[in-house]
Amino acid sequence: MDWLNKNWELVIGLSGVHIGLSILPVVVGLAVALPLGWVAFRYKKIGRFLVPASGLLYTIPSLPLFIALPIILGTSILDPTNLIVGLTIYAVALLVRQIVDALGSVNHAVRQASVAMGYSPWQRFWQVDLPLAGPVLLSGLRVVSVSTVSLVSIGSVIGVTSLGYLFLNGFKRGIPEEVLVGVIATVIIAFIFDGVLVLLGRLLMPWARKAQS
Amino acid sequence: MNFLEEALRWIFNPAVHEGANSLAVRIGEHLSYTFGAVVLGAVIAIPLGILVGHTRRGTAVTVSLTGGLRALPSLGVLILIALSVGIGFQAPLATFVIMAIPPLLAGTYAGIQAVNPLTVDAARAMGMTPLQIIFQVEVPLALPLIVAGMRSAVLQVVATATLAAYVSGGALGVYIFSALARRDYPQMLAASLIVIGLAFALDGIFALLQRLARPRGTVVLR
Numbered sequence: 001m002d003w004l005n006k007n008w009e010l011v012i013g014l015s016g017v018h019i020g021l022s023i024l025p026v027v028v029g030l031a032v033a034l035p036l037g038w039v040a041f042r043y044k045k046i047g048r049f050l051v052p053a054s055g056l057l058y059t060i061p062s063l064p065l066f067i068a069l070p071i072i073l074g075t076s077i078l079d080p081t082n083l084i085v086g087l088t089i090y091a092v093a094l095l096v097r098q099i100v101d102a103l104g105s106v107n108h109a110v111r112q113a114s115v116a117m118g119y120s121p122w123q124r125f126w127q128v129d130l131p132l133a134g135p136v137l138l139s140g141l142r143v144v145s146v147s148t149v150s151l152v153s154i155g156s157v158i159g160v161t162s163l164g165y166l167f168l169n170g171f172k173r174g175i176p177e178e179v180l181v182g183v184i185a186t187v188i189i190a191f192i193f194d195g196v197l198v199l200l201g202r203l204l205m206p207w208a209r210k211a212q213s
Numbered sequence: 214m215n216f217l218e219e220a221l222r223w224i225f226n227p228a229v230h231e232g233a234n235s236l237a238v239r240i241g242e243h244l245s246y247t248f249g250a251v252v253l254g255a256v257i258a259i260p261l262g263i264l265v266g267h268t269r270r271g272t273a274v275t276v277s278l279t280g281g282l283r284a285l286p287s288l289g290v291l292i293l294i295a296l297s298v299g300i301g302f303q304a305p306l307a308t309f310v311i312m313a314i315p316p317l318l319a320g321t322y323a324g325i326q327a328v329n330p331l332t333v334d335a336a337r338a339m340g341m342t343p344l345q346i347i348f349q350v351e352v353p354l355a356l357p358l359i360v361a362g363m364r365s366a367v368l369q370v371v372a373t374a375t376l377a378a379y380v381s382g383g384a385l386g387v388y389i390f391s392a393l394a395r396r397d398y399p400q401m402l403a404a405s406l407i408v409i410g411l412a413f414a415l416d417g418i419f420a421l422l423q424r425l426a427r428p429r430g431t432v433v434l435r
Contacts, residue, residue, distance in 0.1 A: 059416045061372030064405030067389065070398075071216050077398055146284050153286040157379070158393070164288055171292045171380070179296060183289035190284035 003177040015185050018162040022149045024084055029091020037099025051097050058093035062154050083155035091144045098140030102133035135208045138201045142194055149190040219399035243384040246374040251366050254313030262321025279315040287373045295380035305377035313366040320362015324355030356426040364419035371412045
């Protein structure tokens with residue numbers, strides 16, 4: 001515990017940076033994937049192309065993606081934008097398929113009832129489709145948040161500081177405790193993110209829990 | 214686009230294809246890590262997944278275990294193991310086995326659990342023993358999902374195998390890390406493109422295997 005006692009301020013600071021780097025890809029990823037997923041669900045012909053294409057994006061390994069992005073984005077190799085855009089791509093890739101599945105899980109009779117009651121397509125999406133697709137969407141969002149939090153540390157290899165700094169620094173200086181603290185802090189952040197998502201799900205979709213029990 | 218040209222020139226430079234640091238050697242190391250870790254992971258995860266799926270016991274524990282393992286940052290685990298067992302290929306291999314287990318386990322137990330209980334009942338009524346039920350009914354029907362689990366395990370390891378070079382474990386990451394130190398962007402990009410190509414190729418092969426794994430006469434429900 002020696003190392004942690006002397007360096008806890010560093011760990012707290014890096015955890016804050018790590019959280020900051022993780023939030024953006026998840027939020028932006030959801031915002032981008034939502035319309036794409038809707039289009040893929042609504043227009044099956046586009047979906048047949050869009051869903052496999054997003055799956056293919058997900059197969060790109062992370063470090064090579066962060067390194068290849070500068071030629072597309074025109075950024076420098078050490079720019080944090082590469083990491084954030086890369087992680088956002090993964091979030092979108094995972095969520096598009098999940099949103100298609102989530103919208104598919106909505107009972108068709110309910111959807112037709114809302115049309116019969118005079119809901120416009122816009123109202124129907126926000127007030128019927130999205131809330132009912134919520135639980136399936138949430139499970140996808142939880143996977144995205146866990147993988148984003150753990151992938152952020154890879155960015156330290158290309159100079160984007162996060163808890164990953166503790167891995168590289170601990171390796172250079174031969175301090176296993178420093179690396180272990182980094183691993184544990186990352187896992188704790190992943191669990192906090194997951195807890196917040198579950199809590200948000202309960203607040204926004206109180207019916208989902210009743211249906212389960 | 215200039216960088217892209219230079220990266221391609223790097224790939225086709227004859228010097229890259231000679232000696233102990235040749236591209237073929239590094240690709241070989243990369244693939245050895247991938248298959249080694251997935252095979253070792255499968256030896257652990259598939260029997261466990263069959264057990265959980267067949268008995269339907271311990272599902273909650275398995276779900277949280279696979280979720281917890283997924284939260285582990287691969288780079289941190291790799292370095293932590295390297296600090297205790299030393300640099301070389303052991304630490305990366307151990308890390309990649311840990312990374313391969315969650316998708317293999319999830320694919321196996323989900324596949325077994327998804328088998329129609331009526332089919333299992335029918336097999337039992339026909340006088341099949343539990344072992345026969347597992348190996349002649351459940352595993353064949355679960356095979357496409359088990360192969361899907363292998364596919365994501367392979368992709369997971371092919372991606373993280375790039376990090377092996379950080380602890381002197383070889384593989385394609387060697388080019389990336391040596392180039393990072395020298396700020397040699399074309400070499401970094403070239404190696405990255407090769408890793409991406411490798412991932413695509415393996416994904417394609419496993420997509421095909423997944424299709425072949427479907428037992429004849431069964432219908433895909435989507």
